[in-house]
Amino acid sequence: MRLAPLAVIVAALAAPAAPAAAQSFDVMEATIPSVHAAMSAGRLTCRQLVQAYLDRIAAYDRQGPELHAIQTVNPRALADADSLDGVWRSKRARGPLHCVPVLLKDQVETKDMPTTYGSVLFKDFVPARDATVVEKLEAAGAIILAKTTMGEFAGRYVSSAAGIIRNAYDPARNPSGSSSGSGAAAAANFGLVALGEDTGGSIRGPAAVHALVGLRPTLPLVSRFGMLPANPSQDTMGPMTRTVADAARVLDVIAGYDPRDPVTVYAVGNVPATYTAGLTAGALAGARIGVLRTRRTPPPRRTASDSGAPRDTAALRRDSLARVDSAEFAKVAPLLDRALADLRAQGAVIVDSLVRPPVPMPRLGNDFETEAATDAYLAQHPGAPFRTLKEILLAGGVNPWRARALIEYVGRSPEEAGFGALMRYREALRIAYLQLMADRRLDAIVYATYDAPPAPIGRDVLTNPRPDDAYGRGDNRGLSPSLAWPALTVPMGFTPDGLPAGLEFLGRPWSEATLLGFAHAYEQATRHRRPPATTPPLAPPPAPRR
Numbered sequence: 001m002r003l004a005p006l007a008v009i010v011a012a013l014a015a016p017a018a019p020a021a022a023q024s025f026d027v028m029e030a031t032i033p034s035v036h037a038a039m040s041a042g043r044l045t046c047r048q049l050v051q052a053y054l055d056r057i058a059a060y061d062r063q064g065p066e067l068h069a070i071q072t073v074n075p076r077a078l079a080d081a082d083s084l085d086g087v088w089r090s091k092r093a094r095g096p097l098h099c100v101p102v103l104l105k106d107q108v109e110t111k112d113m114p115t116t117y118g119s120v121l122f123k124d125f126v127p128a129r130d131a132t133v134v135e136k137l138e139a140a141g142a143i144i145l146a147k148t149t150m151g152e153f154a155g156r157y158v159s160s161a162a163g164i165i166r167n168a169y170d171p172a173r174n175p176s177g178s179s180s181g182s183g184a185a186a187a188a189n190f191g192l193v194a195l196g197e198d199t200g201g202s203i204r205g206p207a208a209v210h211a212l213v214g215l216r217p218t219l220p221l222v223s224r225f226g227m228l229p230a231n232p233s234q235d236t237m238g239p240m241t242r243t244v245a246d247a248a249r250v251l252d253v254i255a256g257y258d259p260r261d262p263v264t265v266y267a268v269g270n271v272p273a274t275y276t277a278g279l280t281a282g283a284l285a286g287a288r289i290g291v292l293r294t295r296r297t298p299p300p301r302r303t304a305s306d307s308g309a310p311r312d313t314a315a316l317r318r319d320s321l322a323r324v325d326s327a328e329f330a331k332v333a334p335l336l337d338r339a340l341a342d343l344r345a346q347g348a349v350i351v352d353s354l355v356r357p358p359v360p361m362p363r364l365g366n367d368f369e370t371e372a373a374t375d376a377y378l379a380q381h382p383g384a385p386f387r388t389l390k391e392i393l394l395a396g397g398v399n400p401w402r403a404r405a406l407i408e409y410v411g412r413s414p415e416e417a418g419f420g421a422l423m424r425y426r427e428a429l430r431i432a433y434l435q436l437m438a439d440r441r442l443d444a445i446v447y448a449t450y451d452a453p454p455a456p457i458g459r460d461v462l463t464n465p466r467p468d469d470a471y472g473r474g475d476n477r478g479l480s481p482s483l484a485w486p487a488l489t490v491p492m493g494f495t496p497d498g499l500p501a502g503l504e505f506l507g508r509p510w511s512e513a514t515l516l517g518f519a520h521a522y523e524q525a526t527r528h529r530r531p532p533a534t535t536p537p538l539a540p541p542p543a544p545r546r
Contacts, residue, residue: 027052028189028537029529032100032246035192039088039099046081046088046099046143049192053101053145054078055538057190065171065534068162069185071106072113072147080143087141094141097253101145102137103185103194106161107154107178108237109226110134110144117228118152118159118178121397125385131226132258133195133237140253145191148181152402153392154199154230156180156471158461160399166457168210168532169499173454174471176205182240183210188535193250194240199230201449201477204489207240208449208502211491211529213247213519214240218509219484220266222251223258229373231366233423234481242529244490244520248275251512270510278517281524285347289518290354290440291340292447294476328452329474331495336448339492339503342526343446348518351440357432361425368419370409404465430483437508444511444518449489449502450474479506486512490519491528500528 025044038044054073061070074080084099109115109127116122134144152159157177159165165180167173168187175184179196183206186194196203198216207214215238222237229235239250255271257264340350374389386392393406413419437445451474458469480487485506492503503522505515523529 025049025052026537027056029242029531030189030192031243032097032192032249035099036093046084047078049099050077050081050101050143050145052538053189053191056188056535057146057185059538060188060535061185061190065166065168067168067171067184067188067535068149068165069168069181069188069190070103070146071116071118071149071162071181074113074144074146076112077101077143077145084141084143094139095253096140096249097137098141100137100140100142100193101191102142103146103148103182103191104134104144105179105182105194105196105237106147106150107197107228108133108147108195110147113144113147115147115228116161117154118150118161119392119398120160121385121392121395123161125381125383127226127381128383129226132223132260133254134226136254137195142253146185148179148185148194150181151178151202152399153406154178154197154202154228155402155405156461157457158399158401160397164457164461167454167499168534170454170497171534172456173209173499174457174469176201176209176450176454178202179206179240183207183212183214186210186212186240186242187532189531193246195237195250195254196240197227197235197237198481199234199236200481201475203238203240204449204477204480204487204502204504205475208489208504209454209500210532211494211500212240212242213244213488213490213523214238214502215247215251215488215512215516216480216486217251217255217512218267218270218486220263221255221271221486221510221512223254223256223261223264225258225260229369229377231369232373233369234366234484244488244516244523245276245279247488248279248516248520251275251516255512272513275513275516278513279520280517281521282347283517283521284343286349287347287443287518288349288351288441289343290351290437290442290445292354292356292445292476292479293336293352294447294451294474325452325470325473328455331453331497331499332448332451332474332501335493335495335501336503339446339522339526343522346521346525351442354436354440354445357429357436359425359429359432362418362421364418364422366419366422367409367412368414368416368422370406371411372413400463400465401461401467426482426484430485433483433485434508443507444515445506447476447504447506448474448492449476449504451476453495453497453499453501476504480504485509486515488512488515488519490523492526493528494530498533
């Protein structure tokens with residue numbers, strides 16, 4: 001069951017007092033190497049690290065800014081930490097992620113905690129198995145500290161299980177989705193690293209708006225076994241971290257072939273010994289980086305005409321919204337220009353203003369896979385409260401926006417001719433971009449993950465099937481999923497109103513090591529990452545009485 005914040009506080013009060021030397025370790029912006037160095041120096045134990053994160057969750061998730069980033073805290077986290085401390089005292093580490101507290105998106109199965117998929121309908125569902133990534137993380141010494149909140153059934157940033165998930169930098173703004181909780185929690189220093197899922201941008205969006213590194217890997221690189229699917233031809237998982245190097249370390253552990261997800265057989269021969277090998281300051285020297293600039297009008301917005309207002313009133317509202325959108329786009333454009341200048345300063349050759357390949361897109365979305373994939377997944381769980389997508393929707397309780405979207409998937413099938421047309425489009429797009437990169441001799445392509453900062457949360461997002469919240473304004477995340485290629489977002493600065501923006505690197509299949517190297521060199525040269533002011537360091541505990 002969910003460990004409520006009060007219970008977390010009680011657990012903290014019941015914990016043994018830490019030695020004064022160990023209390024000097026600051027978890028704010030901690031990295032895997034800094035944690036291991038502190039443990040080696042005797043300044044930190046695994047229990048103290050885990051307790052520090054539990055204290056921050058208790059202070060800020062359902063209190064203070066009320067981020068609603070944590071769905072379930074692992075009630076065994078401190079016991080797991082004690083076990084790892086015993087291993088450490090024997091002069092060894094369990095693995096490369098020894099005592100790394102992981103924040104795991106609640107789309108991923110854990111056999112000792114509920115897996116809700118963001119829905120109150122699954123609030124008590126505990127699967128009988130762990131996902132492959134969970135097995136790999138724990139074998140490497142990591143602790144699943146908590147399950148993070150998510151947009152319901154992997155859509156947006158609201159759910160019937162958690163309500164509204166909030167942006168850690170401005171709780172009145174949206175946190176992007178659907179790995180919203182993973183993004184807000186990692187940004188707020190609720191754990192050391194996080195894991196998200198990306199179908200159309202759900203890792204890179206929350207990472208970009210939270211000044212994080214977010215990697216969507218080549219589609220077959222990371223096993224999806226034990227993860228609720230959305231669209232299997234696009235779904236994947238990847239790290240969300242505060243540094244590029246930590247993303248590489250997590251990818252080292254979770255990448256590779258898994259017979260339970262046969263598509264990962266393509267990864268055989270394509271996984272390097274370590275993704276950290278190319279993390280050098282000179283990685284950008286001589287690299288040819290292409291730039292995609294959007295140059296498009298903002299997406300359509302709901303207007304007063306939706307409620308039957310007079311035509312002239314509706315026109316005035318449309319004009320007003322267009323002015324707002326243009327002003328918001330103008331906040332990110334200078335950050336992209338500065339990022340390109342920074343790439344040049346690191347020795348990169350910038351090929352600006354690429355012309356997008358003229359591949360006509362079919363006038364259809366991917367509505368074909370979701371129902372069949374959901375039903376097949378739920379059939380693997382005899383103990384699940386629902387067996388089909390139709391049953392879920394008929395039960396009621398799903399957030400109205402998400403219910404409206406899911407209803408459109410019912411009755412669709414990948415056997416339809418439209419799905420074949422979509423797959424042909426994607427293959428033509430892959431060939432066109434491979435040709436573009438070959439003709440221009442490009443090593444990667446960059447663009448802003450979002451051309452505008454996240455919009456304010458609409459007042460009606462919990463009740464309206466079509467909320468008026470400008471969600472997705474300036475969204476450029478869709479190219480990577482369409483290509484099934486890797487893409488990585490890295491902080492590229494803050495808008496004048498203090499909101500993070502992300503620079504996204506796109507590369508050919510299996511180029512994760514190259515992208516990580518480019519992003520690391522850029523990150524180290526610019527140092528844009530800074531934690532949100534809404535979740536400051538906690539006051540140190542009082543010294544124990546003599």
